[in-house]
Amino acid sequence: MKQSRTLIPTLREMPADAEIKSHQFLLRAGFIRQVASGVYTYMPLAKRVLDKIENIIREEMENAGAAELLMPALQPAELWQESGRWHTYGDELMRLRDRHGRGFALGATHEEVITSLVNDDVQSYKKMPLTLYQIQTKFRDEQRPRFGLLRGREFIMKDAYSFHTSEESLDEVYQKIYKAYTNIFTRCELDFRAVLADSGAIGGKDTQEFMVLSDIGEDTIVYSDTSDYAANLEMAEAPQNYDKPTDIEKELVKVETPAQKSIEEVSRFLNSHPGHCIKSLVFKADDEYVMILVRGDHEVNDIKVKNGLNAKIVELAEHVEIEHLLECPIGSLGPINLNEKMKVYADHAVKALANAICGANEDGYHYMNVQPCRDFTVDKYMDFRFIKEGDPSPDGKGKVQFARGIEVGHIFKLGKTYSEAMGASYLDVNGRSQSYIMGCYGIGVSRTLSAVAEQFNDENGLVWPVNIAPYHIHVIPVNTKDEAQSYLAEELYELFKSNRYEVLLDDRSERPGVKFKDSDLIGLPVRITVGKKANDGIVEVKVRKTGEMFEVTKDEILPMLA
């Protein structure tokens, strides 16, 4: 591709609001442009990187026995009502109405659509196991879109879904996909780690996240310095042997005293551990207890907010009675598994807490990721641990270490959660109706692009790994007005192309300084500079990653690249 023919609008200045390296460089090197908060155009260079990541994903998914399809982004509300998620998914789901007033959602994920599809078209046990995947645009109205493509409101995801007649079959496919993910992220040259995750509110059992190690990651990884143990913080702090959520109503009524005690404990903990976020609070209402789970994951990076948050919660924990909370305005939180009375208390308390927390910082940040806890019980809450670095850890071997991670992939054994909710079934070998056993597997494709940019850069710009670089070689004639230089540059351009290299030729009549700066920003693996020695057929080769530079004759180039 000739640079004069494509669109790579580089920027000299540091863009305002771009806080992290990948976001800054992707903007400056002309890879992305923002259209609205969390909504981006992928410019020609980024499109090429996306295509390469997608092709790697396709190869590995097909190897794992998955077939590609493409489902619609526009999904009827009825499907989400069947699974129950129309009410529980919350504000992240983008909802709209058609001209007839019918409700729709823009796909945040596709469990509903695929479960309904398979229910219609796969009636026999003979068709399973079946794994289907797609690469498609997803919509999530994130509370706090940020970091460019890392947390968008419109983003590209690869999502796969598997259907089984037995747990063994699910285990098998889950392992295959685990291997495929390991291959995919390895081929993208990412420094990553698979960690145990918490199956939390969705139910299901095994689930793992693929985390790219990075200080700007929004997730905390807990790992052991001597064993293979690695989990996300929620999982590491969750009580052992907790799998099935129990009925919170019964448990809450049963519990007599621990609520007050736990608040004191929490206060004490927060006072002695500045910088930690609180996980949950239990409020007493009449003779019953309401538990509120507060998730702090997304703010943990920000000391200012964090301290403000903790101070406010400690204050709340010490002084606030449920009566005071009841004076706060009511917010709608969607149905929760509490009886009506408890629901109202939880509503008030959560809203009050959210308001209190939002009021606790002056930065205009909204801290609203506060949800009533549906599937933890007070008893279990008492087993929750606060983990800090240096603690003995969770698998009994070694000491706890913390790292930050970017979640690029997530695999999940769903079991029958969706098939049962939606009444989706097949006929088994005896002709009896059975619910499908399911798995689901996601990769953030656009997030992966950003994660690579975050791990591969230096002070001058991006440094693409060969496998997913937008082009392999950047050919730069220093002076396009010089005939020998232009001629040799064109000749090399054609030579590389005919040898199946992807080449970007900077045929612009810009000053050399501008061309070199742009070239460093864009970060192709190899740069070939055609300068004064063009007459002698000599060019300069520069390796972007190492900065290594040497001169070669045009005949030596191809063998050298190989």
Ligand code: ATP
């Ligand atoms: P997060 O914890 O970061 O909000 P998630 O757990 O909600 O992500 P999943 O539902 O597991 O996300 O979706 C599968 C994958 O999609 C994630 O592992 C991530 O790589 C990607 N993803 C999720 N949300 C976004 C987003 N807002 N922008 C870009 N990629 C995303």
Ligand code: MG
């Ligand atoms: Mg999310």
Ligand code: MG
């Ligand atoms: Mg997550």
Ligand code: MG
């Ligand atoms: Mg996830």
